[in-house]
Amino acid sequence: MIYRKRGRSVRWENGTLIRVSENGWAREEGDFFECGPLRDDSVAERGAFAMAEDLPPRAWTFDPEIRVERRIVTHGIAEHEYGEARWTEETHRVHIALTRGALRVLIDREEDVAPIADALARATHDEREPPPRLRLAPNVTAALLPLLFDVAPPNVRLVQSAGAIDAYGNRVGETSVHFYRPSYRVRPVRAPFDLRLECDVTEIERDRPLAVALLGPIRSLVLPVLIRDGARVYPSRVRLHRIDAVSSERIWYPYGAGSFGAELML
């Protein structure tokens, strides 16, 4: 069976506006994967191009020591087709990297920019031991969840959320196995969709210090984070052992095949 995708996107990347229109196909036959551009231009949806005028990101004012290293905003519309299945997807993504000295924070949600930039502006540069009791912000949790898939700690359950449509046009269920196709040029991979973390304890102690942002990639369940502890903000490394509570308020982030971040308590 052949997968077809007809897509339009507008991307604002560090000051350049790029409009991309692209239609592609892909097929798998046993172990063999093949893909290429579709030789038609039948897509009618041009909505993404209409978004171009609104796309340049908000002009935030940051502390003078903060540098904007990367600022990318993308809006796209894609029509997918696999066999009899047809579905349309509209996406909006923001990616911002802010630096101050040797610290870098990565932000993937517009609403997170102001609080994280505020913490970065007040951060000291010396790494400290993490406090024994800590909260993780939803943006930190969301990046962590795809890595917990096979190693979820006790007390919590890692659950796939139902509702999305997978690489082969199947509706995702909570317990079914699905495949993710990040692009028509990539062979679909088995992946959990829209992960969320559940815990019987949902009450979060708001007075605990908060890991507000990741400062780099998570390796071996060690999180390099920026911690806000009252008036103090500092970089630290947190090793994940046990999760005490997970808030039931969730925010979606575009990590892997989707990840719902929620404030959690270690």
Next chain:
Amino acid sequence: MTHYAVATLEELWSNDRLMERRLSHGQATQNDAEILATDVRDDALVEACERAMSEARVQCVAPHRRIVVEATRESVATIVVLRDADCSLVTDPAHFARDSALLQSIAAIPVEASRVDEALPLVWRNGSAAVLLHEAIGHPLEHAHAAIAWPSWLDVDVPLAMRRASFRDVPMQRMERLVASQRGASLEVPRQRIDVLLVDGGAYEPLTETVTLHIAAADLVDGANAQRLPPFTLAKTRGEIARALAGAEGEPIRYPGVICSREGQELYVPSFAPLMLTVFA
């Protein structure tokens, strides 16, 4: 206004079987800070890709290979990524036989030594110092970092140009090539040392000016005895690397290949360096 047209054809072969085949083509028109990119096909470029792929398939035979052909209106380039056991390198049809033999000879030797002593001098063979200098000189240049002092005998030709990985990408200032050469340097190869044979990848962190290199194959050498080391990672600032350069010898040697990734855009950068010595102790 600038116009760019490209076609790319890629095949992945594993155990002599074709596993993946990707065709991509498109055009981009840039007007000041706006780019219009579409997958419009230029038949001549696609045909050029198909021709070059047919030739490479016959000329560059190996059980595990990824062949990538890129055709623009200016040139047609073919690169081949070879894999043997846990080692891989990037080559082209003109150097395939020599590089394939090099990879086989490196991959054939099992790991014997268990510990890497980073205080030992490093001798960068097979042109591998080009990767070190790609990270320590080339990337800082792309980031417009202030120059630092390098040994007076070292000359590095590393022109930058606006390059892009595909028609969907925004062009960036990137290295076109890196050719390191020495003038009047001397080199006394230490009896006890690590010979670096193959580098798996590297990175430059612009915030800390730290170079990280993943050494895929290296030998622990003591006189006539050599033991293969396990892969290891070297992390030094560019200042430490500049101070550690202790000698060089001979003409620049073509390193099999460097695929440079920045902002998600992967580009091939031809790289050359003479036999070089670093001492980090």
